[in-house]
Amino acid sequence: MTRSIESGAAARRRTGPTLWMAAPSLVLFGLFALLPLFGVIALSFTAWDGLGTPAWTGLSNWSRVLADPAMHNALWLSLVVVVTAWLVQLPISLLLGVFMAGHQRYRNVLSILYFLPLLFSSAAIAIAFRSLLDPNFGLGPASGIGWLSQDWLGDPRLALGVVVFVIAWSFVPFHSLLFQAGVRQIPTTLYEAARLDGANARQMFLHITLPQLRHTIVTSSTLILVGSLTYFDLVYVLTQGGPGIATRILPLHMYLTGFRNFDMGGASVSAVILVAVGLSISLVLNRVTRSNSMDSQQEGL
């Protein structure tokens, strides 16, 4: 997000190509995002088991679902996952990203290693972790390290932590990449000046790198928060929401309600709540950081 790109964008907007250029993506967006969204909102007011025809039931789904303890549990778990995912992923990706942008020996080799999880499909990651964490045939018994042989995915007290860990493992590489790119855009003159003033590495990190990465942090946080809110496939393959309801986060609850219980009305209510919460998070994040985003971070350079 340097100034040259911003002013370039502004220039293009002024002389501007016609809005028709946006038409193809708008059509796709309407077809695959807006249309289903309205469909889901309509379905949330009906009772439908997937077989017959949907029957209009007014607000009864909403009052039923909002009073359902399973829904409260799902909302709470989603909140826990979103917050812990952010707390875990952001610092790790930030540090890894800064490291990857440097010039240490073997950096490229290590960067490629960190990057690998991004190339795997989440289903494959989940199946691999399920096998590794198996208390009878997994990593623990195979390596002989006793504490690894926990009932990781079968103990309700451990399962959610494991889920957060596996999500972090598969998404940290992506966010590290964002931070690496962010760090590389920081002008080296800032560091040179700081060094002349006698700043040490820690001071340079705190007073140059971190402030300069502010926008990257916002972008990355938005993606982590909204991403982990809607995160589904990995958890589905890893635990199916179990043991019990220990990892039944909101998107999973929606899916299971819809495609296991065949209660499409109830599932649609969950879906609408998901959309509302996801939109609110990204709007709030953008609002909170808005005042800064037009300011250049590189005044005087």
Next chain:
Amino acid sequence: MRTPRRRRALALTAAVVGASMLLAGCSGAKPGSSTGDATAWPVTGGVHEQLWQHSFDTWNEANPSAKIDAEFFANDAYKERIRTAIGAGTNPTLIFSWAGGTLDEYVANGNVIDLTERTANVVGRVLPSVAQAGMVDGKVYAVPNGQSQPIMLYYNTELFDQVGAKAPTTWSELMDAVRKFNAAGIAPFSVAGQSRWPYLMWIEYLVDRIGGPEVFQAVLDGKKDAWSDPAITTALSDIQELVKVGGFGQGYGSVSADANADLALVYTGRAAMVLQGSWVYSTFKADAADMVAAGKIGTTTFPTVEGGKGNPANIVGNPSNYWSVAANASPEQVAAATSYLDQAVFDDDYTTFLLENGGVPPVAGIEDQLAAQPDAKFLTLAYGMVRDAPSFQLSWDQALPPAQAQALLTNLEQIFLLQITPEQFSTNMNATIAG
């Protein structure tokens, strides 16, 4: 910079949310199945996959004018897909099911047709109790197409010799054996807790042994507070007692039936017994061929419970899998499908193929053929269980409507994890009846 980014975030959010619903609902099914060849969506896995492939291939070769195109699906994927397909009218001609609550819903919605007139021959070939499960209100809506799958107790005879125990025939013998195995540091039972449905086998058998089949029938009939029956609470207490004394060892909540880890625990000597369906015998045979050949994997029936009202010959499991014929199929497709069902299903070739691959055909009068097989001991036991059972209770998750079945699985899992009491279980499950 602000506006585009915000819009992008908005678009991203909406797209992610929309896509997650879409992904689930979307299907690549061939639309409009009411033209062309008849179609079928069988389920993959084990001897059945080979059997159905063989059967359709043979049929199509002999009847080029009444072809049936088969497309195989994985079990869970099928269950989710068939529902949306039927709702959208893109279902195949032959609809695969486990009968039970799902079949009742299909019949009530008019999705499948009455086959009574057109399938008299095949219904006459199979065991009455198995054919019965495909009937609704005395009319045939579904025809059995696979082996009978009673739940039975498998055990590792080496481990029993090691601790000096014998296969339990009563619940107190079972608890004695549990103590002996625990003392020897062997998990008494293996159970695939992560898959959840193996938990059902325990409650199904215990409730039947303690209170008889009437107890669950009351649930099916929607009687108020049917889940509070003393037989159910006693069964749940027994289960929790078994859990507390270490009956399932450590880490059973992580064991998955998909990878057959529950069986691996038994044949690798880490667990002594497993309660599983007759379908896992072929897995034992494939994965632990030496043990099976040496007779070290024993099979027996579920123990009786002292003072219980249920007939010890009662069994639970899946009487069979079933084919129904879709109501939206064309007359030609219906003709092809029904003649296939009536002529080819469980004809001699079909039965023999199933037998030779280790299945238990629910066909009357095949005792001699069974005795001639290499796995005669197992086959005869499983066949006898089905033939002589006064009651063959369909797995509860199939017998109940989907929403109740899911609530049952979740609550039962919490019973096994000691997260709720039997009383809480009854309260939670009674609520599903009222709703």
